[in-house]
Amino acid sequence: MSAKATSRVHFRTCNLCEAMCGLRIELQEERITSIRGDDEDPFSRGHVCPKALALKDLHEDPDRLRHPMRRTQTGWERVSWDEALDAAANGLHAVQQAHGRDAVASYLGNPNVHNLGNMVFGSELVRALRSKNRFSATSVDQLPHQLVSYFMFGHQLLVPIPDLDRTRYLLVMGANPLASNGSLMTAPDVRTRLRAIQQRGGRLVVVDPRRTETAAIADTHVFIRPGTDALLLLALLHVVLHEHPPRTGHLDALTDGLDTVRALARDFPPERVAPHTGVPAETVRTLARDFLAADAAVCYGRMGLSTQPFGSLCQWLINVLNAVTGQMDKEGGAMFTQPAFDIICGPKAMALGRGSHGRWKSRVRGLPETGGELPSAVLAEEMLTPGDGRVRALVTMAGNPVLSTPNGAQLERALEGLDFMVSVDPYLNETTRHANIILPPVSPLERGHYDVAFHALAVRNTAKYSPPLFEPGPEGRHDWQIVLALQHRLETLRKGRPSVRQTLRYQALTRLGPERMLDVGLRMGPHGNRFHPLRQGLSLSKLRASPHGVDLGPLKPCLPERLQTKDRRLHLAPALLVADVQRLAQTFPEGAAPDARAGELLLIGRRHLRDNNSWMHNVPGLLKGKPRCTLMVHPEDASRLGLADGVDATVTSRVGEVTVPVAVTDEVMPGVVSLPHGYGHRRQGTKLRVASEHAGISQNDLTDDHAVDAVSGNAAFNGTPVRVRPAAPPQASATPAA
Numbered sequence: 001m002s003a004k005a006t007s008r009v010h011f012r013t014c015n016l017c018e019a020m021c022g023l024r025i026e027l028q029e030e031r032i033t034s035i036r037g038d039d040e041d042p043f044s045r046g047h048v049c050p051k052a053l054a055l056k057d058l059h060e061d062p063d064r065l066r067h068p069m070r071r072t073q074t075g076w077e078r079v080s081w082d083e084a085l086d087a088a089a090n091g092l093h094a095v096q097q098a099h100g101r102d103a104v105a106s107y108l109g110n111p112n113v114h115n116l117g118n119m120v121f122g123s124e125l126v127r128a129l130r131s132k133n134r135f136s137a138t139s140v141d142q143l144p145h146q147l148v149s150y151f152m153f154g155h156q157l158l159v160p161i162p163d164l165d166r167t168r169y170l171l172v173m174g175a176n177p178l179a180s181n182g183s184l185m186t187a188p189d190v191r192t193r194l195r196a197i198q199q200r201g202g203r204l205v206v207v208d209p210r211r212t213e214t215a216a217i218a219d220t221h222v223f224i225r226p227g228t229d230a231l232l233l234l235a236l237l238h239v240v241l242h243e244h245p246p247r248t249g250h251l252d253a254l255t256d257g258l259d260t261v262r263a264l265a266r267d268f269p270p271e272r273v274a275p276h277t278g279v280p281a282e283t284v285r286t287l288a289r290d291f292l293a294a295d296a297a298v299c300y301g302r303m304g305l306s307t308q309p310f311g312s313l314c315q316w317l318i319n320v321l322n323a324v325t326g327q328m329d330k331e332g333g334a335m336f337t338q339p340a341f342d343i344i345c346g347p348k349a350m351a352l353g354r355g356s357h358g359r360w361k362s363r364v365r366g367l368p369e370t371g372g373e374l375p376s377a378v379l380a381e382e383m384l385t386p387g388d389g390r391v392r393a394l395v396t397m398a399g400n401p402v403l404s405t406p407n408g409a410q411l412e413r414a415l416e417g418l419d420f421m422v423s424v425d426p427y428l429n430e431t432t433r434h435a436n437i438i439l440p441p442v443s444p445l446e447r448g449h450y451d452v453a454f455h456a457l458a459v460r461n462t463a464k465y466s467p468p469l470f471e472p473g474p475e476g477r478h479d480w481q482i483v484l485a486l487q488h489r490l491e492t493l494r495k496g497r498p499s500v501r502q503t504l505r506y507q508a509l510t511r512l513g514p515e516r517m518l519d520v521g522l523r524m525g526p527h528g529n530r531f532h533p534l535r536q537g538l539s540l541s542k543l544r545a546s547p548h549g550v551d552l553g554p555l556k557p558c559l560p561e562r563l564q565t566k567d568r569r570l571h572l573a574p575a576l577l578v579a580d581v582q583r584l585a586q587t588f589p590e591g592a593a594p595d596a597r598a599g600e601l602l603l604i605g606r607r608h609l610r611d612n613n614s615w616m617h618n619v620p621g622l623l624k625g626k627p628r629c630t631l632m633v634h635p636e637d638a639s640r641l642g643l644a645d646g647v648d649a650t651v652t653s654r655v656g657e658v659t660v661p662v663a664v665t666d667e668v669m670p671g672v673v674s675l676p677h678g679y680g681h682r683r684q685g686t687k688l689r690v691a692s693e694h695a696g697i698s699q700n701d702l703t704d705d706h707a708v709d710a711v712s713g714n715a716a717f718n719g720t721p722v723r724v725r726p727a728a729p730p731q732a733s734a735t736p737a738a
C-alpha cells in the first residue's frame with residue numbers, strides 16, 4: 001500500500017480554551033503527524049497557540065485512564081463499565097438513603113463547557129441527584145458576570161461581548177488575553193485583532209496590577225491596587241455623568257435606573273478614590289474623556305475583576321459604563337451574540353436556565369444560591385462541619401477543585417473524610433485520587449465537537465461542527481454516555497425498580513445523542529432552516545459539509561428583542577448591587593490611606609500561554625523552558641524583604657504556607673506579588689508522571705475560602721493578603737542522636 005493511501009487530513013476546532021481555533025490535522029497510518037492552524041477557518045484564519053499540539057499528547061498520554069478504576073485497600077483495580085457504574089450509583093444512592101439528598105454534592109469543572117455532550121446532557125446527572133449542594137467552576141470564575149446579566153438583562157448568559165473587530169477604544173480591566181487567548185470574548189488570534197484596533201487609529205488601554213503581555217502591547221497601561229477596580233469604575237462614571245454634558249444613548253427609552261446610578265457616582269470623584277486605587281485623578285479623567293471621545297468604545301473586564309471581593313460590582317459597573325456612554329448594543333461597543341445554537345431563546349429543552357438568586361442558602365455560612373448552584377468556596381466547610389445536612393459524598397466531573405478552588409488544602413482534608421466519591425475524569429490527579437470510582441471518558445479527538453457556549457460568547461457569529469477524528473475503542477465511553485448511564489441507575493434505585501418510562505427515556509436519549517440535539521438546535525435557531533426542505537439555513541448536515549466552519553457575520557444590535565427581563569426593560573440599577581456600594585465605601589473610607597497592614601503584600605494570579613488551569617501539566621512539550629511557577633516580586637519589596645531572584649521564599653496567608661522560587665521584576669507594582677494557579681502536583685497517589693516532575697506549588701493553598709464577593713459568593717482569589725520571607729535554608733539531613 002502506498003503511503004498516500006493511508007494519509008488523511010482532518011479539520012476540527014481546538015477544544016482547549018475559549019478561542020475556538022480551527023485545526024488542520026494530518027495523519028499517516030492513523031497516527032497524527034502534524035497539527036497546524038486551518039488557514040481556511042473564516043474565524044481563526046490559521047491561528048493556533050502552542051497548546052494545540054497538546055491534543056496529540058493528551059490523546060496518546062500513557063497516564064490517561066482508559067478504563068474505569070476502583071480504589072481498594074491495596075490500590076486501584078481495573079473494573080468493567082457495568083461494575084463501575086453500578087458501584088458508583090449504589091454508593092451515591094446509599095449515602096442519600098442514609099443521610100438525605102443533600103448529603104451528595106456535585107462539582108462540575110471547566111472542561112464541561114468545552115464538551116458538546118456535557119453541554120447537552122451534563123445537567124442530567126446533577127438533576128438526578130436532586131441535591132441543593134451543587135457546585136461548579138462558575139463560582140471560581142465568571143459567576144459575577146452571570147449574576148449581573150441575570151439582574152440587568154434577565155438572563156444569566158446574555159453577557160455583553162466587546163465588539164473587538166470594530167471598536168476604536170478598548171479598555172481592558174483585569175484580563176490578559178495575550179496569555180489566556182480571551183475569555184467571555186471568543187476571539188481567535190486575539191493579538192492580531194488587538195493590533196488591528198491600533199492600526200485603524202484606535203487605542204488599547206489596560207488596567208492591571210501587573211504589566212502583562214497584553215499591557216505590554218497597549219497604548220496605555222495603568223497600574224491599579226488589587227481589589228479597587230469598583231472604585232475606579234465609579235470614578236469614571238462620576239466624570240462621565242457629572243463632569244460632562246449628559247449623553248443620550250439609543251437605549252435610554254428602555255433603561256431604568258439611570259438616576260440611581262448618577263446619584264451613586266456623585267460620591268466618587270476621582271480624588272476620592274485615588275488614595276485607594278493608586279490611579280491619579282488626572283489619569284481617570286483622561287480615561288473617561290478618551291472613552292467618551294471615541295465613536296466606538298468598550299470596557300471589558302475579566303478574571304482580575306470577577307474574582308475579587310467586589311466582583312459583582314465591577315462587572316455591573318462595566319455594563320453601566322458601556323450603557324451610559326451609549327456603547328451598549330452598538331457596533332464597536334458591548335454587543336450581544338445571536339448564535340446558531342441559541343442557548344438563550346432556543347427550543348425550550350435546549351435553552352439553558354435564565355438564572356436565579358437566593359432561592360436557598362448554604363448550610364454553614366448561609367451564602368446564597370445563584371443559577372441553582374452554591375459557591376464553591378463553601379464546599380469544604382459543608383463536608384467538614386458536623387450536623388444535619390452535612391455533605392458526605394461527592395461527584396466530580398471534569399473538575400480538579402483541590403487545585404482550583406480557594407483553600408484547596410482544606411478541601412483535600414475534607415475529601416479524605418467523605419463516605420463516598422465518584423469522579424468522571426481521564427486523570428488520576430490531586431482531586432480524583434480521593435474517589436472510590438473513577439469513570440474516564442474518551443479523549444477529545446474521539447468525540448464530535450461543537451462549541452455551544454463559546455459560539456454564544458464570540459466576537460462574531462460563526463458556527464462549526466467537528467466530527468470525531470478517531471472512533472473510540474470498545475472500552476471507550478463518552479462523558480454524556482456515562483452521565484446518562486448514572487442518571488438511569490440513580491432513577492431506578494430511587495424508584496426501587498426499573499420503570500418503563502425511565503427506561504424508554506434513557507434508551508431514547510442514548511440513541512439520540514448530542515449530535516441529534518445539536519441538529520434540532522441549529523435548525524430551530526436564528527440562522528436555522530426550521531426543518532423546511534426549501535429554506536436556506538443551518539442544519540448539522542450543512543455544517544458537516546463545511547468543515548472549516550460557517551461565517552454568519554458580525555454581531556448585530558438586538559435590543560430590546562433579545563432582553564429577557566419580564567418587563568422587557570434594561571435594569572441599570574439592580575437593588576442588591578446598589579446596596580453593595582455601601583460596603584465598598586466602608587471598606588475604602590474617604591480620605592484614608594490604603595489599608596496596608598504592616599508587612600502584608602497582596603497576592604494576585606496569572607496565566608501563562610502554555611498552561612491551562614491545572615490539567616495540562618502532563619504534556620512534556622508544554623513544560624519546556626524555565627519553570628513558570630514563580631512568585632513575582634517588585635524589586636523594592638524584594639530588597640526590603642531580603643529576597644533575591646531565583647531564591648526560595650516562603651509565602652504565608654491566613655490559611656496556608658508555600659515555598660516557591662522568587663522572580664524579581666518590576667512587571668508587578670510595589671506591594672503586589674503574583675503566582676500562577678493550577679500547579680501543586682507533588683501530592684502523593686496521583687498518576688501524572690510529567691506533572692509531578694514540574695510540580696510547583698498550588699496558589700490555592702494560600703487563597704482564602706472566606707474571601708468571597710459578597711453579592712455572588714464568587715471566590716475572591718485576587719488581593720489575598722500574604723507575608724513573604726526568605727525560605728529557611730534546606731535542613732541538613734538529620735543525624736541520629738548518639
Ligand SMILES: Nc1nc2c(c(=O)[nH]1)N[C@H]1C(S)=C(S)[C@@H](COP(=O)(O)OP(=O)(O)OC[C@H]3O[C@@H](n4cnc5c(=O)[nH]c(N)nc54)[C@H](O)[C@@H]3O)O[C@H]1N2
Nearest residue numbers: 174176180183226227302303304607608609611612613718
Ligand atoms: N494559557 C491559558 N489560557 C487560558 C487559561 C489558562 O489557564 N491558561 N484558562 C482559561 C480560563 S478557565 C479562563 S476563565 C480565562 C481567563 O482569562 P483572563 O481573565 O484573560 O486571564 P487572567 O490571566 O487570569 O487575567 C486576569 C488578569 O487580572 C489581573 N488582576 C489580578 N487582580 C486584579 C485586580 O484586582 N484588578 C485588576 N484590574 N486586574 C487584576 C492579573 O494580573 C491578570 O493579568 O483564560 C482561559 N485561557
Ligand SMILES: Nc1nc2c(c(=O)[nH]1)N[C@H]1C(S)=C(S)[C@@H](COP(=O)(O)OP(=O)(O)OC[C@H]3O[C@@H](n4cnc5c(=O)[nH]c(N)nc54)[C@H](O)[C@@H]3O)O[C@H]1N2
Nearest residue numbers: 109110111141398399400401404424427605613614615677
Ligand atoms: N487561584 C486561582 N484559582 C483559580 C483560577 C485563578 O485564576 N486563580 N481560575 C479559576 C478558573 S477561571 C477556572 S475555570 C477553574 C478551573 O477549575 P476546574 O475546572 O476545577 O479545574 P481544571 O484545572 O480545569 O481541571 C479540569 C479537570 O477536568 C479533567 N478533564 C479534562 N478534559 C475532560 C473531559 O473532556 N471530560 C472529563 N470528564 N474530564 C476532563 C481534567 O483531567 C481535570 O481533572 O480554576 C479556577 N481556579
Ligand code: SF4
Nearest residue numbers: 014017020021049052
Ligand atoms: S488559542 Fe486556545 S483554541 Fe487556539 S489553539 Fe490555543 S488552546 Fe486551542
Ligand SMILES: [Mo]
Nearest residue numbers: 110137141142
Ligand atoms: Mo475559567
